[in-house]
Amino acid sequence: MVERQSPLEPEYHVGSHGNFEHGVEILLTETRPGSIVQLAAWPGEEKKLIAAIRAVAGLALPDGAGGGLSDGAKSAFGFAPGKFTVADEAEGLAAAFARVVTPAIGTVTDLSHGRTAIRIAGPKAEWVLAKFFAIDFALPAFPVGAGRSTTHHDVFAQIQRTGTDQFDIYVFRSFARSFWKALCHASEEVGYEVQ
Amino acid sequence: MLITCPYCGPRDVIEFTYQGDGNRERPDPVSQNFEAWNAYVYDRLNPAGDHNEIWQHSGGCRAHLRVVRNTLTHEISSVAFVRGDHGSAARSKAEDKP
Numbered sequence: 001m002v003e004r005q006s007p008l009e010p011e012y013h014v015g016s017h018g019n020f021e022h023g024v025e026i027l028l029t030e031t032r033p034g035s036i037v038q039l040a041a042w043p044g045e046e047k048k049l050i051a052a053i054r055a056v057a058g059l060a061l062p063d064g065a066g067g068g069l070s071d072g073a074k075s076a077f078g079f080a081p082g083k084f085t086v087a088d089e090a091e092g093l094a095a096a097f098a099r100v101v102t103p104a105i106g107t108v109t110d111l112s113h114g115r116t117a118i119r120i121a122g123p124k125a126e127w128v129l130a131k132f133f134a135i136d137f138a139l140p141a142f143p144v145g146a147g148r149s150t151t152h153h154d155v156f157a158q159i160q161r162t163g164t165d166q167f168d169i170y171v172f173r174s175f176a177r178s179f180w181k182a183l184c185h186a187s188e189e190v191g192y193e194v195q
Numbered sequence: 196m197l198i199t200c201p202y203c204g205p206r207d208v209i210e211f212t213y214q215g216d217g218n219r220e221r222p223d224p225v226s227q228n229f230e231a232w233n234a235y236v237y238d239r240l241n242p243a244g245d246h247n248e249i250w251q252h253s254g255g256c257r258a259h260l261r262v263v264r265n266t267l268t269h270e271i272s273s274v275a276f277v278r279g280d281h282g283s284a285a286r287s288k289a290e291d292k293p
């Protein structure tokens with residue numbers, strides 16, 4: 001398998017940074033999923049698409065806007081009416097969905113090379129993200145598994161909460177390094193570790 | 196100003212793009228009725244009060260929305276998908292506030 005290059009690489013400095021004398025409160029990683037796929041259902045076909053996600057990824061999405069789920073290896077969440085992002089550690093997800101999501105149901109768009117996935121975890125994850133995005137990160141408003149579409153200075157971002165204090169952020173690959181640098185700066189005050 | 200997107204919930208106005216007056220009705224594209232085209236392009240109600248508007252949640256779910264905004268107070272009294280059939284995917288407000 002060809003090793004995929006990371007757009008973060010020149011700014012990806014493993015180790016502890018910032019104000020970490022009293023411990024690191026943020027962990028930053030690039031999760032590098034093998035597959036990132038966007039699925040969209042034609043009007044009225046949403047239930048069939050959700051069934052396809054269950055069949056291919058084994059994830060039974062909860063009802064409702066932004067509903068999502070992660071099993072550690074695979075993740076899926078709604079980001080718009082009838083539209084879903086699905087990511088997998090393994091490659092080949094787009095081909096697997098293309099076999100099940102027929103043209104009558106909707107569309108499959110392979111974004112594996114178009115998005116960069118950044119994970120922010122730790123007790124100050126909500127605190128740092130609240131400096132970026134004008135949305136409610138509190139657990140009751142943003143439950144584990146759920147997804148949100150929002151923007152940071154015109155950089156479109158999809159965010160999935162994959163743990164009580166863990167979020168996976170999908171940004172355009174071309175903006176990823178700039179976003180990463182901003183995220184590092186924002187994490188300095190609480191001390192962060194890049195893994 | 197906050198707009199409560201039916202899918203995403205309350206969001207800052209910077210996430211939205213104004214798409215124009217929601218009262219306009221576009222003539223048939225092949226129509227030669229110049230008065231109707233003139234009205235479509237230029238005539239505006241310009242109310243001091245509730246105004247029908249089209250907004251896109253361009254920095255979020257990207258859905259197009261019908262918004263009623265008060266031009267005096269910026270109070271938003273209603274938001275709905277332009278395409279009504281998004282209803283099944285919409286967020287239920289009850290679920291939002293457990």
Ligand SMILES: [Zn+2]
Pocket residue numbers: 200201202203204252255256257258
């Ligand atoms: Zn929205």
